[in-house]
Amino acid sequence: MSTTMRRLGIITLTNSAAVVTPSLLSSTAAFPGTLTLPSPLRNHRLSNSIRFHKSKSLSFSCFSSSSSAAYLPSLEEYPSTKGSVVRDDNQKVVLKGMTYATLQEWVQSHGFRPGQALMLWKRLYKDNIWANDVDELEGLNKDLKRMISEHAEFGALTLKDIRSASDGTRKILFTLDDGLVIETVVIPCDRGRTTVCVSSQVGCAMNCQFCYTGRMGLKRNLTTAEIVEQAVYARRLLSHEVGSITNVVFMGMGEPFHNIDNVIKAANIMVDENGLHFSPRKVTVSTSGLVPQLKRFLRESNCALAVSLNATTDEVRNWIMPINRKYKLSLLLETLREGLSSRHKYKVLFEYVMLAGVNDSMDDARRLVELVQGIPCKINLIQFNPHSGSQFIQTEEDKMIKFRNVLAEGGCTVLMRFSRGNDQMAACGQLGMIGAVQAPVMRVPEQFRTALKASV
Numbered sequence: 111m112s113t114t115m116r117r118l119g120i121i122t123l124t125n126s127a128a129v130v131t132p133s134l135l136s137s138t139a140a141f142p143g144t145l146t147l148p149s150p151l152r153n154h155r156l157s158n159s160i161r162f163h164k165s166k167s168l169s170f171s172c173f174s175s176s177s178s179a180a181y182l183p184s185l186e187e188y189p190s191t192k193g194s195v196v197r198d199d200n201q202k203v204v205l206k207g208m209t210y211a212t213l214q215e216w217v218q219s220h221g222f223r224p225g226q227a228l229m230l231w232k233r234l235y236k237d238n239i240w241a242n243d244v245d246e247l248e249g250l251n252k253d254l255k256r257m258i259s260e261h262a263e264f265g266a267l268t269l270k271d272i273r274s275a276s277d278g279t280r281k282i283l284f285t286l287d288d289g290l291v292i293e294t295v296v297i298p299c300d301r302g303r304t305t306v307c308v309s310s311q312v313g314c315a316m317n318c319q320f321c322y323t324g325r326m327g328l329k330r331n332l333t334t335a336e337i338v339e340q341a342v343y344a345r346r347l348l349s350h351e352v353g354s355i356t357n358v359v360f361m362g363m364g365e366p367f368h369n370i371d372n373v374i375k376a377a378n379i380m381v382d383e384n385g386l387h388f389s390p391r392k393v394t395v396s397t398s399g400l401v402p403q404l405k406r407f408l409r410e411s412n413c414a415l416a417v418s419l420n421a422t423t424d425e426v427r428n429w430i431m432p433i434n435r436k437y438k439l440s441l442l443l444e445t446l447r448e449g450l451s452s453r454h455k456y457k458v459l460f461e462y463v464m465l466a467g468v469n470d471s472m473d474d475a476r477r478l479v480e481l482v483q484g485i486p487c488k489i490n491l492i493q494f495n496p497h498s499g500s501q502f503i504q505t506e507e508d509k510m511i512k513f514r515n516v517l518a519e520g521g522c523t524v525l526m527r528f529s530r531g532n533d534q535m536a537a538c539g540q541l542g543m544i545g546a547v548q549a550p551v552m553r554v555p556e557q558f559r560t561a562l563k564a565s566v
């Protein structure tokens with residue numbers, strides 16, 4: 111392994127079992143053994159200051175009951191391993207965990223001018239610099255640079271691997287300071303739009319039955335810096351290959367609203383016009399339906415909202431999305447109806463993963479039209495992405511089109527999304543690594559058993 115690659119934390123898979131994961135094992139395409147470094151990386155020195163924490167054991171399960179009948183996702187607050195601004199090991203601040211206002215205060219508290227904070231901010235997030243080391247802070251006063259090397263750290267993530275799917279989708283794996291791994295997906299689109307899909311947690315507590323990440327359970331929340339840096343790294347690593355990264359979706363590992371403080375803060379950093387400058391309309395936060403946090407998001411953020419709906423009855427949603435046992439469909443939809451009534455030109459995106467024989471009947475389509483009445487929305491029909499151990503299969507394309515037509519005839523704006531990145535387990539609902547402890551499989555309602563059996 112070259113020195114540069116070791117410094118970057120990149121591990122090739124040639125003759126190595128070190129990074130063989132369940133997701134890799136279940137991929138259908140062979141992973142290219144040698145990773146070619148993007149040219150910007152060959153020219154940049156990245157920080158090698160990340161250390162591994164050995165003291166904290168974070169692999170706990172949030173599932174207190176093995177009885178699926180009694181199961182509800184745990185909605186307790188889960189801390190990040192460390193504060194999003196100050197690291198608890200050496201009291202250094204993590205630059206990418208700060209909003210611009212906080213960074214300015216911090217810079218001033220060390221005797222420097224606010225203008226110097228702006229210069230630092232721009233080097234972190236703008237002008238194709240995306241600085242990850244003090245040596246990359248060109249043009250900054252040397253006293254400020256010295257202060258930064260003494261009191262701050264740049265990064266929270268170590269690049270582990272990049273995998274390319276045959277359709278151009280890239281899955282980036284990052285190692286966190288505590289050794290856990292998260293996944294970020296970059297999805298190029300031929301209409302000049304490239305989206306980065308960021309994770310907000312390691313694993314997820316929500317246990318949606320069609321989702322691979324849900325099988326992992328929740329390990330921990332990501333810090334603000336760990337979320338922001340995924341977008342920064344995506345631009346830094348891949349912009350020269352895939353063009354400008356224009357959109358962010360919080361649809362990677364985790365339920366963003368279960369980590370809402372860090373998610374709102376990260377989204378604010380991403381839309382700052384002196385920094386990454388994503389349009390708020392192009393930063394979409396997706397939820398499985400945590401109603402109190404959804405209300406807070408609508409109050410506090412101007413970013414876009416997506417709600418993962420996936421069923422038209424409580425019976426089916428209770429099964430495939432256990433969060434519905436706490437916040438029923440009617441409550442979720444009424445909250446949106448009320449919350450969006452005062453917002454101008456704001457539409458929620460409903461995501462609807464189509465599962466053969468479960469939620470894809472024409473009755474479902476007609477019910478869906480009724481359910482979303484009075485809610486400014488678009489509906490995204492998503493082709494289910496199979497993964498190992500999954501009991502569901504994809505709805506046929508023909509049936510998806512018929513379903514779409516019923517929605518369109520009912521006056522809905524409908525989009526259809528077919529699988530991207532499937533051959534590298536980079537598609538929607540395929541992220542993560544399942545460990546020994548797994549979330550419980552929910553009891554299948556009687557009337558769907560035959561359909562599932564026939565499907566498997």
Ligand code: SF4
Nearest residue numbers: 314316318321324364
């Ligand atoms: S679909 Fe989203 S909320 Fe549901 S288990 Fe997967 S990551 Fe969590």
